[in-house]
Amino acid sequence: MNTSSRFTVAIHILTLLAHGGGEQMTSEHIAGSVNTNPVVIRRLLSLLRDAKLVTSQVGVGGGWLLARPPKGITLRDIYRAVEGSTLFPLHSNTPNPRCPVGSTIQSALGGHFEEAQLALEKDLERTTVADLVKEVQTLAR
Amino acid sequence: MNTSSRFTVAIHILTLLAHGGGEQMTSEHIAGSVNTNPVVIRRLLSLLRDAKLVTSQVGVGGGWLLARPPKGITLRDIYRAVEGSTLFPLHSNTPNPRCPVGSTIQSALGGHFEEAQLALEKDLERTTVADLVKEVQTLAR
DNA sequence: ACGATTGGAAACTATCTTGGTTACAGTTCG
């Protein structure tokens, strides 16, 4: 299963940007909050930019900005941006085509897996970055 | 996301056992359908046994059996048996405790992640091994 | 024009997970 913290860190980044209130923020500053290397942050930010969730500006005084209001960014958007592949991969070796189960199990599973992933994403859609900013502000006082 | 094909293979195994109609099956036979090594199968079966989904018998004529009727085994049971950890891991390094976002984001995310995982599992609960056997039988003709 | 500050990107490393394989000990049955 998904064993990376990319999703968590990506949410952290966007919440931080929203928390900043529209000010440009450098990858180094973000890295200070996440407690990692700026290059790791930039790698994630470039995925988020591909998904049109953030914009970047190079040069002095440059940095990163949200491309949309925090209320318009859901956890599902972030999930899709950074966790490209499917939730449940199929077999690494194709099963035995001469077995009734082996020859059919993958297509039987496909629909169920897709459905389950949609159920997950539908739940993720319920929470926006704006919600998280509000929660963080409540917790931090 | 990681992610591994354990879930897929575990479903395959249980569907195969159910398809066999209550006959004991060896790990080597199962490996033939999955197209992998018997030891890989036994590793997964031992997880499934821990979850009380299958039983094993050693020695000549031994093998594996479902511990419950196929109708009583859902994809959620299988998921829980083989994918132990949480769906979305938090940061690998703990975020900056002196940052309002860094110090609170993990507890803010905890609830949402748990909720999303429950939504996923609730969907997985809708499908049983008996359903898959039926689908396989339809597809295989 | 210069120099400082920033993102962009490649390359390399260490670590972990996964899947596959070999090997061997223990159990059961004929």
Added chain:
DNA sequence: CGAACTGTAACCAAGATAGTTTCCAATCGT
């Protein structure tokens, strides 16, 4: 006894992940 099983440990190759260094390009203030 000997064959057919499970139960495990150990090891390897391949891939993913996170961290780091390094260099280039763009931008801005002076």
